[in-house]
Amino acid sequence: MSDGELRTDGSGATANSRWNLDGVTVEDAALYVVLALAAAFYLVPIESGLVTSFKTGTAIVETAPFAPPGASGFTFEKWQTATDALLRGMGNSLLYAVPATIISALIGSITAYGLTIPNWKASYKALVLALIIAGIFIPYQAVLVPLTQFWSQWVQLSDLLSFVWALGIDDDYVGIVELVVTHVAYGIPICTLLFRTYYKTMSDEMMESARLDGASLRRVYRRIVLPLSGPMFAVVLIYQFTQIWNDLLFTLVIVSTESSPAAPVVLILAGLGTSMEGQDFALRMAGAFFAALPTLAVYILFGDEFAEGVAA
Amino acid sequence: MATLELDSVTKTFQDGDEEIVAVDDISMSIDDGEFLVVVGPSGCGKSTTLRMIAGLETITSGTIALGDRVINDVKSQDRDIAMVFQSYALYPHMSVKQNMSFGLEESTDLPDDEISRMVTETGELLDIGELLGRKPKDLSGGQQQRVALGRAIVRDPEVFLMDEPLSNLDAKLRAEMRTELQRLQNDLGVTTVYVTHDQTEAMTMGDRIAILDGGELQQIAEPLKCYHEPANQFVASFLGEPSMNFFDVTRDGDRLVGDVFEYPVGDDVRANLGETTDLVLGIRPEAIELVEGESDAHEFEMTVDVVEPMGDENTVYLHFDPDADPESAETLVATIDGFTRVSEGDTVTARIPEDAIHLFDRVTGEALHNRSMEDAADQVNLT
Numbered sequence: 001m002s003d004g005e006l007r008t009d010g011s012g013a014t015a016n017s018r019w020n021l022d023g024v025t026v027e028d029a030a031l032y033v034v035l036a037l038a039a040a041f042y043l044v045p046i047e048s049g050l051v052t053s054f055k056t057g058t059a060i061v062e063t064a065p066f067a068p069p070g071a072s073g074f075t076f077e078k079w080q081t082a083t084d085a086l087l088r089g090m091g092n093s094l095l096y097a098v099p100a101t102i103i104s105a106l107i108g109s110i111t112a113y114g115l116t117i118p119n120w121k122a123s124y125k126a127l128v129l130a131l132i133i134a135g136i137f138i139p140y141q142a143v144l145v146p147l148t149q150f151w152s153q154w155v156q157l158s159d160l161l162s163f164v165w166a167l168g169i170d171d172d173y174v175g176i177v178e179l180v181v182t183h184v185a186y187g188i189p190i191c192t193l194l195f196r197t198y199y200k201t202m203s204d205e206m207m208e209s210a211r212l213d214g215a216s217l218r219r220v221y222r223r224i225v226l227p228l229s230g231p232m233f234a235v236v237l238i239y240q241f242t243q244i245w246n247d248l249l250f251t252l253v254i255v256s257t258e259s260s261p262a263a264p265v266v267l268i269l270a271g272l273g274t275s276m277e278g279q280d281f282a283l284r285m286a287g288a289f290f291a292a293l294p295t296l297a298v299y300i301l302f303g304d305e306f307a308e309g310v311a312a
Numbered sequence: 313m314a315t316l317e318l319d320s321v322t323k324t325f326q327d328g329d330e331e332i333v334a335v336d337d338i339s340m341s342i343d344d345g346e347f348l349v350v351v352g353p354s355g356c357g358k359s360t361t362l363r364m365i366a367g368l369e370t371i372t373s374g375t376i377a378l379g380d381r382v383i384n385d386v387k388s389q390d391r392d393i394a395m396v397f398q399s400y401a402l403y404p405h406m407s408v409k410q411n412m413s414f415g416l417e418e419s420t421d422l423p424d425d426e427i428s429r430m431v432t433e434t435g436e437l438l439d440i441g442e443l444l445g446r447k448p449k450d451l452s453g454g455q456q457q458r459v460a461l462g463r464a465i466v467r468d469p470e471v472f473l474m475d476e477p478l479s480n481l482d483a484k485l486r487a488e489m490r491t492e493l494q495r496l497q498n499d500l501g502v503t504t505v506y507v508t509h510d511q512t513e514a515m516t517m518g519d520r521i522a523i524l525d526g527g528e529l530q531q532i533a534e535p536l537k538c539y540h541e542p543a544n545q546f547v548a549s550f551l552g553e554p555s556m557n558f559f560d561v562t563r564d565g566d567r568l569v570g571d572v573f574e575y576p577v578g579d580d581v582r583a584n585l586g587e588t589t590d591l592v593l594g595i596r597p598e599a600i601e602l603v604e605g606e607s608d609a610h611e612f613e614m615t616v617d618v619v620e621p622m623g624d625e626n627t628v629y630l631h632f633d634p635d636a637d638p639e640s641a642e643t644l645v646a647t648i649d650g651f652t653r654v655s656e657g658d659t660v661t662a663r664i665p666e667d668a669i670h671l672f673d674r675v676t677g678e679a680l681h682n683r684s685m686e687d688a689a690d691q692v693n694l695t
Contacts, residue, residue: 205401208368211388212395213467214419223414227405 053078053285060281078280082287085272089265093245094294096176096264100183101240107184108191108236109229113221115192116199117207129196135189140249148253151178172262175255179264182254183244191236198232198309199225234305242295265291314379314470316342316365316503321374323360323527334360336527337374345501347494348532349518351508353550357527358507362473365505366395378470389419394464395473398480400456402448408435408459409444415467434466437496454485461493465500472497472504478513490517511551515539523547540685545677548594548670554627554645556594560674563589568671572632572642576609578666584681590674597627599668599683600646602654606661614644616658624650630662 048066055063059073069075111132115125151157158165158174165171202225210220248266258267269291273283299306323335335357342348350358363369365376367388375382383391394415403411412431416422422430435441438458448456457477464472478486478493494517497504508514514521515535522532523546531543542548548556561568561575563585568575575593585591606613614630630644646662654660671681 203399203401205397205399206403208366208388209395209397209401209463210403210414210418211368212366212391212393213415213463214389215414216389219418223418224403 049285049288053082053282053289055282057280057282075282078282078286079290081283082272082290086265086268086287086290088261089263089268090291090294092176092262093264093266096179096183097241097244097294100180100187100244101237103180104184104187104191104240105233105236107188109195109226109233110221111188111192112195112199113225116196116202117217117220117225132189132192136193140186140247144249144253147182147250151254170261172255172260175251175260175262178254179250182250183247186250187240187244191240194236194239195229195232198229202228231305231309233309234302235309238298238302238306241298245295314503315344316471316505317375317377318361318365319375319377321361321364321376322372323357323364323369324372333527335364338524338527338529339374340522340529340532342503342505344503347497347504347506347517347519349506349508349514349521349535350524351511351514351521351550352524352530354509356524358509358524359475360527361524362395362475362505362507365471366393366473367391392419392470393473394467394469394471395475396460396464396477398476400448400460400480402456402459402463404448407445407447408440408451408462411448411459412444412463412466415463419467430466431462434462438462438465453481454489457481457489461496465496468500468502470503472502472506474504474506476508476510477506479508479510493517511553515551523550525550537685541682542670542679544679545592545594545672548672548679552596554597554647556596556670557600557644558672559593559642561591561593563591568593570642572636573612574609575664575669577669581666581669581671581681585671586680588673588680591680592672592674592677594670594672595644595664595668597645597647599665600644600648601663601665602628602646602648602652602660603663604661608663610666611661611663614660614662616654616656616660617643619654619656621650626650626652626654628654630660634659 044066051068052060052065054074054076055069056073056075056077059069063069063073114120115129115132157178158171161171161174161177164173206224207220210224211217215223246266248270251264251267255262255264255267257263258271269287272287273280318338318340321335321338322333325332325334338357338361340348350361352358360369364371367383367386371384375384377383378391378393403414406414409428409431412434413427416427416430420427432441432444435444438461440455440458440462443451443455443459448459451459457480460477478489481489490513506513506517514523518535520532521535521538523530523538525546531538531547533541533543538547539551542551545558549558559570559573561570563569563582566576566578566582568577568591570593603611612632614632615634616628617631618629620627620629625647626649628646628648630646631641632644633641644662648654668683669681670679670683672679
């Protein structure tokens with residue numbers, strides 16, 4: 001009632017049309033303030049990094065980290081240097097990150113299908129699933145020594161692939177193949193778990209209907225399950241790609257030197273802008289942003305499906 | 313087309329250390345082209361039976377044969393059986409046409425244009441010709457139901473299995489689809505097993521109905537035979553709405569003695585009872601007549617407790633003793649003509665005709681005496 005009476009007042013109506021604050025309570029206002037602060041808290045480091053990457057050496061010293069460089073302190077030079085240094089590594093990284101991501105997602109999907117739908121005995125499925133979930137919790141650090149031994153003593157991939165090196169490809173690239181296999185093996189557990197959760201929500205009756213329609217297990221996967229897995233593939237591809245792209249530990253162990261022609265981007269980035277004279281902050285920032293571009297691209301590309309998959 | 317033969321089919325589930333019998337030694341034979349409705353309360357094993365026929369559940373013991381072929385160990389996809397699910401189970405990423413083509417593509421070697429022709433034809437038959445290009449999510453429940461049916465029909469299988477296919481539709485659409493399904497099944501002549509918990513569907517659709525309870529087959533017969541000549545008290549109580557009135561009675565010579573009334577019976581009824589004295593008297597609500605004055609031993613003066621007008625008829629709840637507590641007193645439910653005026657508190661005379669009573673063994677539940685179907689039919693002809 002009082003609201004209605006207020007609106008008959010002329011000045012009140014004008015105020016309403018400009019700032020519709022009638023319904024805003026103290027709680028609402030507080031909520032928006034907190035949200036704005038939280039957003040600033042998360043965005044400041046990124047903003048600082050971005051502006052820093054465009055600063056000259058003197059601008060870094062003279063301006064606050066989050067302040068823009070100003071006309072005199074602005075330069076593209078550091079981006080230029082970072083791009084030149086990292087481009088080679090980008091190619092190498094894509095060479096193992098893309099195959100490893102796709103292969104681990106596919107294997108995870110097929111394994112999850114096997115664990116969810118067919119009429120296996122539940123106790124067998126539980127055992128396999130327990131093993132797979134255990135795999136998720138093995139820390140990278142714990143396998144570094146066995147991993148090195150595996151590739152250096154048990155499976156000498158370099159010898160097995162000698163015909164490839166005969167074609168004129170540098171034999172350091174064996175590291176890329178080893179990284180693909182290692183990341184696929186490490187990615188299968190989490191991929192399987194994610195897909196299994198998704199497949200659990202698929203209608204049993206639909207699967208049974210497909211079986212009654214005459215489709216074999218393999219055909220049901222190919223024609224029903226796989227086409228319906230889109231959203232979960234987006235989640236798994238983004239997650240796996242980011243993991244593999246950003247991983248430094250395995251590349252350190254398997255490829256080890258940044259001077260190698262097969263050095264991935266993370267390895268080069270680790271040494272970029274560090275020298276005896278000190279840290280080149282602008283170069284390090286430019287390098288970090290440049291190296292993060294592919295993961296950003298993947299997020300943007302699969303964003304819609306990602307949201308759908310996370311909701312499911 | 314083929315006959316479907318279930319021989320001593322049993323299904324047990326293991327639940328911890330306990331063994332649960334879901335389907336207990338069911339034998340039945342479904343003729344070529346027959347429409348059999350399997351009906352029973354939830355948990356009676358009807359869906360499990362259907363899923364065993366489909367090959368979606370293993371059979372613990374017994375055999376299922378399609379024609380001359382035992383199909384116990386034949387995989388679902390090789391059984392040539394089509395099933396319509398309660399949830400329709402359409403493939404959401406495929407158009408209606410692709411949904412209907414899927415089965416033919418997977419189970420036959422037919423060329424694409426032949427499949428396309430058959431799907432279009434079936435689409436026309438089911439009146440969904442214009443919907444073939446749409447996705448399931450763009451269809452109403454009734455249309456999805458038709459697609460699910462079409463997907464089964466287009467394959468021209470040996471047997472149709474239907475698992476409560478109409479239960480997700482609203483009442484009006486359900487009645488329409490009931491008639492249409494019957495007509496389709498008649499035209500196509502495919503052996504059909506139809507599972508439902510809805511007794512209207514059971515009574516109206518099937519050539520025969522099989523009534524299950526607790527995993528056991530109670531009776532398999534024509535719907536009217538089950539209704540008028542139930543094999544036991546469960547069947548009698550399951551079919552019919554409102555359900556049959558039951559009173560515990562003890563036979564004493566030529567009289568049946570209940571808690572609040574005595575009912576004399578003739579020689580022909582007594583001949584059916586043998587030595588059994590602990591009985592249950594059953595009478596259908598529609599067999600009870602309200603008459604003027606009490607002039608016969610089969611007529612009882614009763615008090616009207618509640619009247620439920622349904623329009624075409626009234627459902628009347630009657631008590632033998634006007635002073636009895638309505639919560640606990642034995643109630644007789646009668647359905648009478650909608651124009652008969654009765655109101656709560658009235659005293660009326662109810663006639664329980666001797667030729668309409670059923671008598672069951674109180675211990676085993678088995679029917680000892682049923683009204684004969686011929687008598688029931690005669691009465692209908694007279695009125």
